[in-house]
Amino acid sequence: MCGIVGYCGRKNISEILLGGLKRLEYRGYDSSGIAVGTDNGITVIRRVGKLKNLIDAVPSMLTAQFGIGHTRWATHGEVSEENSHPHTDCSGKIAIVHNGIIENYQQLKDRLIASGHKFKSQTDTEVIAHLLEEAWDGNLTASVRAILPMLRGTYGLIAMHADVPGVLVGARRGSPLIMGIGKDEMFLASDASAIASHAQNVVYLDDGEIISISETGFSITDADNNDIKKPINDMEFENDDFEKNGFPHFMLKEIFEQTESISRGMAGRLDLAAATGKLGGLNMNENQLRAVRRVVIVGAGTSYFAGCIGANFLESMAGIPARAESASEIAYKDIIIEPDTLYFVVSQSGETADTLIALRELKRKGARVLGVCNAVGSTIARETDGGVYIHSGPEIAVASTKAFTSQITTFAIFALIMARLRNMTSVQGEAFIKAFQAIPSQIKEVLEQDSAILALAKKYCGYPNFIFLGRGVCLAAAYEGALKLKEISYIHAEGVGAGDLKHGPISLISEQMPSLFLVPNDGLRQKNISNIKEVKARCGKVIAICTRGDNEIAETVDDVIEVPETWPILSPFLMIIPLQLFAYHCAVLLGRDVDQPRNLAKSVTVE
Numbered sequence: 001m002c003g004i005v006g007y008c009g010r011k012n013i014s015e016i017l018l019g020g021l022k023r024l025e026y027r028g029y030d031s032s033g034i035a036v037g038t039d040n041g042i043t044v045i046r047r048v049g050k051l052k053n054l055i056d057a058v059p060s061m062l063t064a065q066f067g068i069g070h071t072r073w074a075t076h077g078e079v080s081e082e083n084s085h086p087h088t089d090c091s092g093k094i095a096i097v098h099n100g101i102i103e104n105y106q107q108l109k110d111r112l113i114a115s116g117h118k119f120k121s122q123t124d125t126e127v128i129a130h131l132l133e134e135a136w137d138g139n140l141t142a143s144v145r146a147i148l149p150m151l152r153g154t155y156g157l158i159a160m161h162a163d164v165p166g167v168l169v170g171a172r173r174g175s176p177l178i179m180g181i182g183k184d185e186m187f188l189a190s191d192a193s194a195i196a197s198h199a200q201n202v203v204y205l206d207d208g209e210i211i212s213i214s215e216t217g218f219s220i221t222d223a224d225n226n227d228i229k230k231p232i233n234d235m236e237f238e239n240d241d242f243e244k245n246g247f248p249h250f251m252l253k254e255i256f257e258q259t260e261s262i263s264r265g266m267a268g269r270l271d272l273a274a275a276t277g278k279l280g281g282l283n284m285n286e287n288q289l290r291a292v293r294r295v296v297i298v299g300a301g302t303s304y305f306a307g308c309i310g311a312n313f314l315e316s317m318a319g320i321p322a323r324a325e326s327a328s329e330i331a332y333k334d335i336i337i338e339p340d341t342l343y344f345v346v347s348q349s350g351e352t353a354d355t356l357i358a359l360r361e362l363k364r365k366g367a368r369v370l371g372v373c374n375a376v377g378s379t380i381a382r383e384t385d386g387g388v389y390i391h392s393g394p395e396i397a398v399a400s401t402k403a404f405t406s407q408i409t410t411f412a413i414f415a416l417i418m419a420r421l422r423n424m425t426s427v428q429g430e431a432f433i434k435a436f437q438a439i440p441s442q443i444k445e446v447l448e449q450d451s452a453i454l455a456l457a458k459k460y461c462g463y464p465n466f467i468f469l470g471r472g473v474c475l476a477a478a479y480e481g482a483l484k485l486k487e488i489s490y491i492h493a494e495g496v497g498a499g500d501l502k503h504g505p506i507s508l509i510s511e512q513m514p515s516l517f518l519v520p521n522d523g524l525r526q527k528n529i530s531n532i533k534e535v536k537a538r539c540g541k542v543i544a545i546c547t548r549g550d551n552e553i554a555e556t557v558d559d560v561i562e563v564p565e566t567w568p569i570l571s572p573f574l575m576i577i578p579l580q581l582f583a584y585h586c587a588v589l590l591g592r593d594v595d596q597p598r599n600l601a602k603s604v605t606v607e
């Protein structure tokens with residue numbers, strides 16, 4: 001969703017701001033803009049559409065030493081230049097960029113208009129600029145502090161004023177904001193990616209904090225103007241993390257990175273001698289873990305499907321009743337928190353509004369909530385009672401791939417820990433670890449079939465509808481495969497339980513509706529084969545992902561992709577890879593914008 005960046009320093013400001021916005025493109029946007037402070041006041045340049053339109057409009061050598069930039073994803077008001085950020089007050093001396101939603105903007109706007117303010121946009125954000133104009137007392141930090149209590153909703157914002165050259169003031173509530181420290185230069189941004197190539201250190205701001213930066217320093221205060229000391233962290237990303245490194249798209253790069261990202265997520269977390277796992281950040285001792293009677297995993301989209309698989313691991317391996325809940329649903333349910341239930345919230349970005357709201361509701365009602373996040377220092381990671389970083393590295397493509405397999409890596413380790421504290425023998429634990437450690441090299445073998453999957457995509461990408469079917473631990477992998485296909489290729493795809501086919505979806509089967517079955521070599525294989533036959537009997541085309549050497553399936557279906565044999569419970573790790581590649585190739589063949597599909601944002605920070 002919207003991304004923001006701010007800079008105080010002496011480097012070429014257009015390069016810094018536009019470079020930062022380029023790095024934020026992956027979050028999804030429909031327009032962009034910058035504001036810079038020059039000797040003649042504030043210059044604002046905004047454009048609709050791709051960032052290139054803005055880059056073409058900005059003079060390459062702007063002489064300014066402070067400025068802000070924004071990529072907008074429209075919420076209030078159509079996609080237009082007037083509605084793009086930065087927004088200014090009536091005098092044009094104040095400029096604002098804002099991420100989030102001001103819920104009471106209409107009341108504020110009505111009052112401001114009644115007292116003579118002239119609005120130029122339909123956005124909620126513009127009220128902030130006019131409120132600042134009204135509260136202006138010559139001190140930017142004090143003026144920002146004065147208006148924040150009037151805002152209801154969420155914000156990560158940066159303000160600048162022509163009369164206070166070289167200073168930016170930021171504030172956050174519910175939307176991320178971080179500060180970057182470079183050599184004689186300071187940054188503000190919604191996301192480390194925007195400043196990773198310049199800043200050596202970062203400070204993660206918390207809700208309620210107000211930050212003022214200049215080229216040489218910063219100060220952080222709270223609503224009552226008390227000074228706040230914050231830890232200064234190293235910038236954990238390399239510049240390379242944000243480059244395609246020879247791949248045509250970030251999504252393909254991230255699919256191929258999964259051998260390493262999964263290995264990173266396992267590193268130091270498997271103990272073969274004790275035949276168990278180790279997850280340092282859980283903040284729970286063995287007795288507390290043994291006392292857990294139920295696990296509920298909460299997430300959105302792909303993270304929710306990873307949670308479904310995690311719940312399956314826990315039930316199958318540790319015998320603990322477990323389920324996944326969609327974050328947007330649980331947030332508004334009458335949740336009954338039982339004292340021996342452990343909650344997890346899963347989020348790649350750590351900023352998803354639905355998941356954050358669910359987390360806060362669960363905590364308010366007394367639940368112990370652990371996080372499974374990728375983005376270090378993200379809001380969800382910081383607000384949970386403990387948790388695990390999945391370490392998959394920055395995921396830039398909007399469609400999540402490597403984060404999904406890293407999330408289920410974490411849950412497999414957690415399930416192993418829980419199983420070994422209960423019923424699992426050391427012999428079983430050891431055998432599981434060996435099978436699990438083989439997964440990265442087995443994924444490599446699956447990736448080697450990329451050209452066969454491309455051929456499959458060529459054969460099938462013209463079909464407008466698909467059904468993805470699975471059972472047991474592969475059901476959520478089927479849901480995830482369907483989600484991948486629909487979100488990047490815009491082909492309609494549904495995930496269906498193979499056992500549910502006869503309860504309705506079978507009426508859709510025809511020559512025009514291909515089915516994609518996930519058939520691991522598990523106890524449900526025969527049932528899956530029966531379902532495949534039901535589809536074939538109705539002239540449906542079937543693609544199957546099955547275990548290597550499963551000739552019975554190969555002979556029954558139209559097309560097959562084989563994956564190496566593994567423990568049945570681990571099969572989602574291998575079965576999801578062909579589905580990710582299939583979706584990717586269909587999208588490319590159909591000419592879609594693979595890394596930034598229409599209407600989607602990487603980090604969904606609004607409800």
Ligand code: F6R
Nearest residue numbers: 301302303347348349352399400
């Ligand atoms: C799908 C996708 C989304 C996200 C969902 C949650 O490819 O990317 O469904 O999984 O918006 O995002 P996070 O994991 O950042 O909370």
